[in-house]
Amino acid sequence: MNVLIKSATIIDSKSDFHNQTVDILIEKGTITKIASTINNTNDYKVLHLDNLHVSQGWFDSSVSFGEPGYEERETISNGLKTAAFSGFTAVALNPNSNPVIDSFADISLVKAKAQNHAVTLFPIGTLTKGALGENMAELFDMSQAGAIAFYDYQKPIENPNLMKIALQYASNFEGLIISFPQESRISRTGVMNEHISSTRLGLNGNPTLAEELQIARDLFLLEYTGGKLHIPTISTAKSVDLIREAKKKKLDVSCSVAIHNLCFTDEALETFNTNFKVLPPIRTQSDINALINGLKDGTIDMVTSDHNPIDIEHKKIEFEGAKYGTIGLESAFGALQTLFSTKKTINFLTQGKQRFGIETSPIKIGEKANLSLFNPDETYTFNKTNITSTSKNAIFENVELKGKVYGVIANNKLILK
Template sequence: MNVLIKSATIIDSKSDFHNQSVDILIEKGIIANIAPTIKNPNDYKEITLDNLHVSQGWFDSSVSFGEPGYEERETIANGLKTAAFSGFTAVILNANSNPVIDSFADISLVKAKSQNHAVSLYPIGALTKGGLGENMAELFDMSQAGAVAFYDYQKPIENPNLMKIALQYASNFEGLIMAFPQESRISRSGVMNEHISSTRLGLKGNPALAEELQIARDLFLLEYTGGKLHIPTISTEKSVSLIREAKKKKLNVTCSVAIHNLYFTDDALSTFNTNFKVLPAIRTESDVNELINGLKDGTIDMVTSDHNPIDIEHKKVEFDHAKYGTIGLESAFGALQTLFTTKKTVDILTKGKQRFGIEPNTISVGEKANLSLFNPNETYTFNKTHITSTSKNAIFEGSELKGKVYGVIANNKVILK
């Protein structure tokens, strides 16, 4: 793949060309030259786009595609195309398929299906067999096949001894354990944040306490085992402070937050739109403000779209019966841009790779081209025409967003809308 990018502003604080408008020559997938003007004697394909900005390739630490078993929601091929059109060059795939990804063969299968795509897919293996929370899966075998972490997606491990043993066992091969932050005996059948809004709407509440108790328990276990823990998608003010204190103790813990938990409050559920039925729940303004503060001070390590396609049959039903989840890849950049500067947004979208053993890249001569292409200034109302996913359960539908993604250049491929 040979291509010449014309007049692109580089947003990469680790690059010598940060904030400069330059041409970028890419030959056989490698950045061959960066300069104010580059001639094109070999008649390579030229990319010239309005207000073009280029950054390191973006990363998402939590996506679900459905395949195998739920192809009507999303296939791996279409999911990776969606990720590319949304500016992502690397995604972590959750194990919530049917069957659950819990073996060497399962990891090998999804890796094989992701070959020859611009977007790199890194699979998570289930922490327990079948994702049932009862018996630990073959973690080491899955790590040998390429699993980057172990997690029963959105399912808490109720047995503390099982979590303790998993943290201890995975330490033998530097395995990363992920623990969903919810005490299910407290959350029970709650479908939204337990607050004045849930009372007003007559919906069962899922209290912040359920998340915070589980995090406190898992941090105590981590302190005991000395393992390696990642807590995905925290959502409450107290959760931020718990993890902040754990980091002060030098515990090996990281965490993420879903973009929609930074953007919406539980007041948004007043229309009973099931696209807002997500896990963890959308919380209060106080929670949102502290999550943003935690992101700014480094307590929260990364932001995820938590992209989770759900078919219409499981979303266009009464709120109590709808499945949890929203798609989020297509709206991720635009939503973050409404909250942060372009530089901060790019910083957020490129953080977290090393936690999963993925080497970061820079925009420099001699480096592999791993780039996201975008226009940070275009504003629009997000609607179904912006959705590439097979499923359309978008929490951001109708929201005013800022920033247009053009596509990616990665793995020796150019993918543009």
């Protein structure tokens, strides 16, 4: 793939051309020249887009596609196309398929299905066999097949000894353990944040205590074992405080926050729109403020769309019976830009790579072209025409966003929306 990018503003603090508007020549997937002007002497494809900005390719640490088993929700192929159209060049695939991804063969299967795509798929294996929370899965075997972490997606590990052993065992090969932050015996049947809104709406509440208690437990286990822990999609102010203190102790812990937990409060559920039924639940403005501060001071390591396609049969029903989840890849960039500057947005979308052992490619001559292409200034109202996912359960539907994604250049491929 040979392409000449014209008049692109580079957003990459690792590049000598950061904040400069330049031409970029890419030959056979590698950046061969960056200059103020480059002549197209070889008659390559020319890319000239309005207010074009480029950055290192974005990474999402929590994406669900459905395949195998739930292809009606999303296939791997269409999911990767959606990721490319949304500006992501790498995604970590959750193992919540049917069957779940809990073996060497399963990891190999999803990797094979993702071959020859612009977007690189990094599979996460389950932490326990069948994601049943009872017996530890074959973690080392899955790591040999290419699993980058181990996680029973949105299922808390109730047995603390199992979590302790997993942290100890995985530390032998630098394995990353992911633990969903919810104490299910506290959350019980809660379907939204336990607060004034849940009382007014007559819905069972999921208290912040359920999240914070599980995080406190896991941090004690981490300190005891000296393992490597990632806590996904935290949602409360106290959770930020707990992780901040753990980092001060030099514990090997990281965490993420789902973008929708930064943008909505539990008052949004007043309409009983099941697209707002997510896990962890959206909480209060004081929680949002703490999460944003946690991102700014580095306590929270990364953002995620927590993209989770759910078919209409499991969403267009009464609120209590609807499945948790929202799609989020397509809206991720535009939503973040309503809260942060473009530079901070790009940092939040790229800085998770190191934690998951994923190679970074600075925008420099001689480096592989791994680029996200976007216009940071265009505003629009997000609607179904912006959705590429098979499932349409979008929490950001009818919300004004800022920033248009053009596509990606990665793996020697150019994908434009």
